[in-house]
Amino acid sequence: xxxxxxxxxxxxxxxxxxxxxxxxxxxxxxxxxxxxxxxxxxxxxxxxxxxxxxxxxxxxxxxxxxxxxxxxxxxxxxxxxxxxxxxxxxxxxxxxxxxxxxxxxxxxxxxxxx
Amino acid sequence: xxxxxxxxxxxxxxxxxxxxxxxxxxxxxxxxxxxxxxxxxxxxxxxxxxxxxxxxxxxxxxxxxxxxxxxxxxxxxxxxxxxxxxxxxxxxxxxxxxxxxxxxxxxxxxxxxxxxxxxxxxxxxxxxxxxxxxxxxxxxxxxxxxxxxxxxxxxxxxxxxxxxxxxxxxxxxxxxxxxxxxxxxxxxxxxxxxxxxxxxxxxxxxxxxxxxxxxxxxxxxxxxxxxxxxxxxxxxxxxxxxxxxxxxxxxxxxxxxxxxxxxxxxxxxxxxxxxxxxxxxxxxxxxxxxxxxxxxxxxxxxxxxxxxxxxxxxxxxxxxxxxxxxxxxxxxxxxxxxxxxxxxxxxxxxxxxxxxxxxxxxxxxxxxxxxxxxxxxxxxxxxxxxxxxxxxxxxx
Numbered sequence: 001x002x003x004x005x006x007x008x009x010x011x012x013x014x015x016x017x018x019x020x021x022x023x024x025x026x027x028x029x030x031x032x033x034x035x036x037x038x039x040x041x042x043x044x045x046x047x048x049x050x051x052x053x054x055x056x057x058x059x060x061x062x063x064x065x066x067x068x069x070x071x072x073x074x075x076x077x078x079x080x081x082x083x084x085x086x087x088x089x090x091x092x093x094x095x096x097x098x099x100x101x102x103x104x105x106x107x108x109x110x111x112x113x114x
Numbered sequence: 115x116x117x118x119x120x121x122x123x124x125x126x127x128x129x130x131x132x133x134x135x136x137x138x139x140x141x142x143x144x145x146x147x148x149x150x151x152x153x154x155x156x157x158x159x160x161x162x163x164x165x166x167x168x169x170x171x172x173x174x175x176x177x178x179x180x181x182x183x184x185x186x187x188x189x190x191x192x193x194x195x196x197x198x199x200x201x202x203x204x205x206x207x208x209x210x211x212x213x214x215x216x217x218x219x220x221x222x223x224x225x226x227x228x229x230x231x232x233x234x235x236x237x238x239x240x241x242x243x244x245x246x247x248x249x250x251x252x253x254x255x256x257x258x259x260x261x262x263x264x265x266x267x268x269x270x271x272x273x274x275x276x277x278x279x280x281x282x283x284x285x286x287x288x289x290x291x292x293x294x295x296x297x298x299x300x301x302x303x304x305x306x307x308x309x310x311x312x313x314x315x316x317x318x319x320x321x322x323x324x325x326x327x328x329x330x331x332x333x334x335x336x337x338x339x340x341x342x343x344x345x346x347x348x349x350x351x352x353x354x355x356x357x358x359x360x361x362x363x364x365x366x367x368x369x370x371x372x373x374x375x376x377x378x379x380x381x382x383x384x385x386x387x388x389x390x391x392x393x394x395x396x397x398x399x400x401x402x403x404x405x406x407x408x409x410x411x412x413x414x415x416x417x418x419x420x421x422x423x424x425x426x427x428x429x430x431x432x433x434x435x436x437x438x439x440x441x442x443x444x445x446x447x448x449x450x451x452x453x454x455x456x457x458x459x460x461x462x463x464x465x466x467x468x469x470x471x472x473x474x475x476x477x478x479x480x481x482x483x484x485x486x487x488x489x490x491x492x493x494x495x496x497x498x499x500x501x502x503x504x505x506x507x508x509x510x
Binding site for chain 1: 213214215216276313314321322323324325326327329334337338340341344
C-alpha cells in the first residue's frame, strides 16, 4: 500500500478549523488505509488441493479481501489486513476448501473435518 | 441604479421569480399540499423552457430535502420550497444539510402545525427548525421575500458561510395576497449572485471526494459542530455585507433588524413578519392621538440572532413587548421572547419584557389587540408591575 495523499497522521491534534468542511473526505479510495483485520477472531485458511478455482469466495467477500492473480485465486489468498473474519467465504465455498481457524491457533493436519 | 419593474403579484410569485433569476441547477420538491405555489409557478418556468433547472418531483418532503442534499453535494445550486407539515417532515435532513455545509436555499411559507388541523399562518414550523443550523431570514412583504431570496443565494454560497438558508414569508398573508413590489432585470441578478463554485463537488471527477462520513467512536464530531458554530457566527457579517450591496443596487434598506420610531420612543415592540405593519400602524395612530410614544423593531434575520443589535436598539426602553407567533410549550415564553430577553440581560439597566403569543393558526391580528398591548406597555412604563408569564393576545 502506498502512502495516502491526505496526511491524517496528526488528526487527533487537529483543531476544528483544520478538518475538511462538512466532514468531507478529500481523497478517493482511502478506506484501504484503515486496517479492519484487527476485528477478526477467526481467520480463513484455504486448502489449494481442494479448491476448484470457481472464484465464488472472491465474489462474495464483502471486504474485497481475497486476492486474485491471472484470473485465479492467488496463492497468498487472503488480505489479512482487511479480512474481518466474517466467514462468508468459508460458508459459501461449494467444496469446503476454506476453513475458519481461531486466531492464535494453527490448523492442525487431520482436524479439518473433525 | 438599474431600472426596476413594478408588478402586482403574490408573495409566492415574487419568490418564484427571484429563484428563476438565481438560476438554480436543481429544484427538488414535493408537489402536493402543504406545498406552496412557489414550486408550482417554478414548474411552469421549467415547462416553458425559461430555466435550465433539473426539476425533481419526489414522494415526500423528506425525499425533497434528501434530493437537495445529494444535488448540492454534487456541486449544484439547489433551491426548494415548503411549508408547515412539509418542513416538519424534512426535520432530520435539515440537520444533515447544515452539517454537510451545503448552501441549499429554501423558501418556507410560515404556517401552523397540526393538531388540530390548520393551514393558516403562524411561525410554529420555522421556529421548531430554529436550531437545525440553517440561517433564517424573514420577510414582512412580498418585496422583502423577493429580496431575501436573492440575498440568500449569495449568503449561502459565500466561502465564509457555506450553510443552508431558509427564507420565510407568512403563509397566505404574504404568500397568497397580491402585493405591489419591484423586480429587477435578470442580468443584474445574475451578476449579483454569480455562479456557485463548489470546493468539494461529487461530480468533479478529477478531484474525487466522499461526502457523508462517520465521525463517531471518539472521532471529531464535536470539532465539526464547533466549526459549524464558527461558520454561522461568521455569517452575520456576511448577511450584513450582502444586504448592504443589494440595498445599493435596489435602493431598499436591509438590516438584521429594522427599527421604526425608536429615537424618541418610551416603549417598543419586537415582531417578526407581516404583523410588523400592524404594529407600526397602531404606533403611528397612538402618536397622532398624543398617546404612547412607541417604536417597533422588526427582525429580518433570526439565525444568526442579532442579539447585540437588538440590545443596542432597545437600551433605555421603559417596557418592551415581544410578539411571538409560535409557542415554546413549557418554556418561560415563545422563541422570540427567549432570545430577546436573553439579548437584553447584559444591559446595565433592566428593561421589562412582556411576551404576547398571538395569531396562532392564522388567528386575526386585529388593530385593537395591538392597542391593548400598547396600553399594557404604557402602564408598565408609568410604573405598573410587568405581568408575569406570557399572555395569549386575543385568545378567549
